[in-house]
Amino acid sequence: xxxxxxxxxxxxxxxxxxxxxxxxxxxxxxxxxxxxxxxxxxxxxxxxxxxxxxxxxxxxxxxxxxxxxxxxxxxxxxxxxxxxxxxxxxxxxxxxxxxxxxxxxxxxxxxxxxxxxxxxxxxxxxxxxxxxxxxxxxxxxxxxxxxxxxxxxxxxxxxxxxxxxxxxxxxxxxxxxxxxxxxxxxxxxxxxxxxxxxxxxxxxxxxxxxxxxxxxxxxxxxxxxxxxxxxxxxxxxxxxxxxxxxxxxxxxxxxxxxxxxxxxxxxxxxxxxxxxxxxxxxxxxxxxxxxxxxxxxxxxxxxxxxxxxxxxxxxxxxxxxxxxxxxxxxxxxxxxxxxxxxxxxxxxxxxxxxxxxxxxxxxxxxxxxxxxxxxxxxxxxxxxxxxxxxxxxxxxxxxxxxxxxxxxxxxxxxxxxxxxxxxxxxxxxxxxxxxxxxxxxxxxxxxxxxxxxxxxxxxxxxxxxxxx
Amino acid sequence: xxxxxxxxxxxxxxxxxxxxxxxxxxxxxxxxxxxxxxxxxxxxxxxxxxxxxxxxxxxxxxxxxxxxxxxxxxxxxxxxxxxxxxxxxxxxxxxxxxxxxxxxxxxxxxxxxxxxxxxxxxxxxxxxxxxxxxxxxxxxxxxxxxxxxxxxxxxxx
Numbered sequence: 001x002x003x004x005x006x007x008x009x010x011x012x013x014x015x016x017x018x019x020x021x022x023x024x025x026x027x028x029x030x031x032x033x034x035x036x037x038x039x040x041x042x043x044x045x046x047x048x049x050x051x052x053x054x055x056x057x058x059x060x061x062x063x064x065x066x067x068x069x070x071x072x073x074x075x076x077x078x079x080x081x082x083x084x085x086x087x088x089x090x091x092x093x094x095x096x097x098x099x100x101x102x103x104x105x106x107x108x109x110x111x112x113x114x115x116x117x118x119x120x121x122x123x124x125x126x127x128x129x130x131x132x133x134x135x136x137x138x139x140x141x142x143x144x145x146x147x148x149x150x151x152x153x154x155x156x157x158x159x160x161x162x163x164x165x166x167x168x169x170x171x172x173x174x175x176x177x178x179x180x181x182x183x184x185x186x187x188x189x190x191x192x193x194x195x196x197x198x199x200x201x202x203x204x205x206x207x208x209x210x211x212x213x214x215x216x217x218x219x220x221x222x223x224x225x226x227x228x229x230x231x232x233x234x235x236x237x238x239x240x241x242x243x244x245x246x247x248x249x250x251x252x253x254x255x256x257x258x259x260x261x262x263x264x265x266x267x268x269x270x271x272x273x274x275x276x277x278x279x280x281x282x283x284x285x286x287x288x289x290x291x292x293x294x295x296x297x298x299x300x301x302x303x304x305x306x307x308x309x310x311x312x313x314x315x316x317x318x319x320x321x322x323x324x325x326x327x328x329x330x331x332x333x334x335x336x337x338x339x340x341x342x343x344x345x346x347x348x349x350x351x352x353x354x355x356x357x358x359x360x361x362x363x364x365x366x367x368x369x370x371x372x373x374x375x376x377x378x379x380x381x382x383x384x385x386x387x388x389x390x391x392x393x394x395x396x397x398x399x400x401x402x403x404x405x406x407x408x409x410x411x412x413x414x415x416x417x418x419x420x421x422x423x424x425x426x427x428x429x430x431x432x433x434x435x436x437x438x439x440x441x442x443x444x445x446x447x448x449x450x451x452x453x454x455x456x457x458x459x460x461x462x463x464x465x466x467x468x
Numbered sequence: 469x470x471x472x473x474x475x476x477x478x479x480x481x482x483x484x485x486x487x488x489x490x491x492x493x494x495x496x497x498x499x500x501x502x503x504x505x506x507x508x509x510x511x512x513x514x515x516x517x518x519x520x521x522x523x524x525x526x527x528x529x530x531x532x533x534x535x536x537x538x539x540x541x542x543x544x545x546x547x548x549x550x551x552x553x554x555x556x557x558x559x560x561x562x563x564x565x566x567x568x569x570x571x572x573x574x575x576x577x578x579x580x581x582x583x584x585x586x587x588x589x590x591x592x593x594x595x596x597x598x599x600x601x602x603x604x605x606x607x608x609x610x611x612x613x614x615x616x617x618x619x620x621x622x623x624x625x
Contacts, residue, residue, distance in 0.1 A: 067527070
């Protein structure tokens, strides 16, 4: 009997100890590695998922010879969806062998992210609980290239400094190759050419020969502009929870409602911006990317009503006092085209592991779409047309950026200026001037290390410039 | 007085003669220079790289370079060969069998490059690119479009 009681007590102590260890690791934030199970628990019921968040911005498809196109929209073809399984395998299977990057084939698809993405996070977004040696080999991935060969395909993961190549059986890409062939047969796309081969410039830019596709006339509304006090309190409830009951509500200035709670401040602006700030209740000395990402997903699921076009643009490491965290910057796209807002990034979040410290979101949603745009006979200019029209402006900014004196203007070569441009993309520009029925302007965005320049796609006129 | 006048006229003629002679030689020099200094390396086609090839797409994508202000004329010729079997890259049509499909003009801008897209037809297509510079030969590109499978079926039916 005595022995039985002893055994029972021993088992009870062991179970209690295990339970306590689990509790301590879960709460303290010292347990830096959040397991897949933990993250799953944290995200249960989340309407926004990691797989929605990490998506390439555009796809460059080469059909061989010099036939190339760029596709922005995923929903038309679902090309990225078709490579999720082989990509997940490459980032998780222990049997994956990394090889030297050889000469590329002329039939390939490049999946381009807007900025380098952490490869462990990418692996997680594909449903991998554990990653293999590949993410350690290449920590950030900016481009995933699938080279289509006769006997096997190659997946090349790369960023500006490194590339790794993995040979994969063609069976892994049956769906992708079917989509590839379908797009090729339809020939319903705009052709692009390599600026490197045409200009001899050191760049990975591609210019279209012409844009024949309609881009649609899209209108957006700012719902905050017509909200009454009750509507605004409903939004505030999402951000402040029970703290709203004791929060002070005031009109900071005309069109700006402020809720001040004990530890949080929320501003709802009639111009379509919601801004939230909170105080950290403790120092976060060790930043944890996965835990912070889980927090971001949870917060987006709870607070952002329109998540359909939301995607991660970049993550930056930040510090606040003694705490270390991350800034997550999101962009929004309509019909696959990124939207550039004159009032800033669509969504920014400063997260310190499980704590959201700052959040700013633009509340402007699509209200109407007219697909017959532009009118017959009117064409969207190519990025080449824009560059040629505004070449002197590009040259001026290039010289300023590189501190080249005006007297040396003749020394500056065309290819120097072109190589300075890091990216061009067809986008929508929201000048945020109207609250109701505001028409988005199709625009070409040119991005350099220090500038974002937006040009109206029909006229080529400069409509936006931002120093980074 | 009369002698003096005659002398003056002779002097004037002598003064003018060498001048007009010099100016005419100068003009010749300018002409000669402009012909002899045509820098062919400043004009060219970067895409396609080959000057004779076959494709299965009815699209031709053309890229080239030339100094700013150059008027580039691109003529597209084809042949009336519905079966697509009459000619191929080894058996080309005679010059008089070509029919002009379209002529495009492109003025080269400040970037010194140009690009254009052309819709090809089945069979032999000839692209003739002229840079409008004396002493510079036209660039000729022959493209054989071999997408006859479907057409053959229609013809057989």
